[in-house]
Amino acid sequence: MAARSTTENHRIPNIPESMFYIPDFISHEEEATLLSALPSNRWIQLQHRRLQTHPSPLSKTNTLLEAPLPRWLVEPIISKFKSLGLFSDSPHQAPNHVLINEYKPLEGIMPHEDGAAYYPIVATVSLSSTLCLDIYEKAQGEDMAQASIGSSPKWRVLQEPRSLLVTTGAAYTNTLHGISEIETDENLGPDTVANWTLLGDSKAFADNGGKNTRSTRVSLTYRNVLKVSKAGARILGRPRG
Numbered sequence: 001m002a003a004r005s006t007t008e009n010h011r012i013p014n015i016p017e018s019m020f021y022i023p024d025f026i027s028h029e030e031e032a033t034l035l036s037a038l039p040s041n042r043w044i045q046l047q048h049r050r051l052q053t054h055p056s057p058l059s060k061t062n063t064l065l066e067a068p069l070p071r072w073l074v075e076p077i078i079s080k081f082k083s084l085g086l087f088s089d090s091p092h093q094a095p096n097h098v099l100i101n102e103y104k105p106l107e108g109i110m111p112h113e114d115g116a117a118y119y120p121i122v123a124t125v126s127l128s129s130t131l132c133l134d135i136y137e138k139a140q141g142e143d144m145a146q147a148s149i150g151s152s153p154k155w156r157v158l159q160e161p162r163s164l165l166v167t168t169g170a171a172y173t174n175t176l177h178g179i180s181e182i183e184t185d186e187n188l189g190p191d192t193v194a195n196w197t198l199l200g201d202s203k204a205f206a207d208n209g210g211k212n213t214r215s216t217r218v219s220l221t222y223r224n225v226l227k228v229s230k231a232g233a234r235i236l237g238r239p240r241g
C-alpha cells in the first residue's frame with residue numbers, strides 16, 4: 001500500500017494485520033451529498049437490512065459485467081483512496097464494485113467473510129450513525145458458521161459516521177465480521193474497542209456511560225472484483241449518475 005506513513009498512523013492495534021481506521025475521512029457536506037444521491041429505486045429489502053449493488057450484482061460465477069461506477073460513488077471517495085495508495089496493488093488499481101447496506105436499529109449482518117471473488121482489500125465508508133463491527137477469529141479449517149455461532153466476537157471496531165475502515169491482509173483472510181442486531185452498543189471503552197485510540201470522538205462515548213444508541217446507518221463497501229467480463233461494457237457502458 002503506498003502512502004504508507006499516512007495509513008500506518010491509523011493502524012488498529014492488537015487485531016490481526018491489517019485494519020486501518022480513519023475518522024472524518026469525508027466531510028459533513030460530502031456525507032450529505034452521498035446520502036441524497038442514493039437512488040431510491042435500487043434497494044433490495046433483505047430480512048435484516050436493505051442493500052444496493054453498484055454497478056450490478058455479480059453473476060453465479062462471481063463475475064462482474066464491466067461497467068463504470070456511478071459518478072457519485074467515484075468522487076470524492078475513490079480520489080481520496082488514490083491519494084492514500086489504497087487499491088493501487090489490486091488488479092484494476094481501483095475498486096470496481098460497491099455494496100451499500102442500510103441498517104436500522106435492531107438490524108445487522110451475520111458473521112461472514114468476504115471471500116475469494118474479490119482482491120483481499122475492502123474499504124468501508126460509514127454514513128449517518130455509529131455502530132460496532134464485530135470481528136471473529138476464523139480457526140484453521142473451521143466451518144464458517146461454527147466459528148461464530150454462539151461465540152463472542154474477539155474484537156470490536158467502532159465505526160463513526162464519515163469514517164473509513166480498511167481491512168486487508170490476514171484480517172481479510174483469517175477473520176469473520178458481522179453486526180449484531182441490537183439497538184445500543186454497550187461497554188464501549190479502551191479495553192473493549194480495538195480502535196478506541198483512533199476514534200474521532202471517544203469522549204462522546206465515554207461521557208455517555210460507554211453506550212452508543214444506534215440510528216439508521218448506511219455503509220459503502222468498496223471492493224475490487226477479480227473476474228470482469230467485457231460483455232458488460234456494451235450493455236452498461238454509460239455511467240449512471
Ligand SMILES: O=C(O)CCC(=O)C(=O)O
Nearest residue numbers: 099101109124177219221
Ligand atoms: O456494513 C458494514 O460495515 C459491513 C458490510 C459487510 O459486511 C458486507 O457488505 O459484506
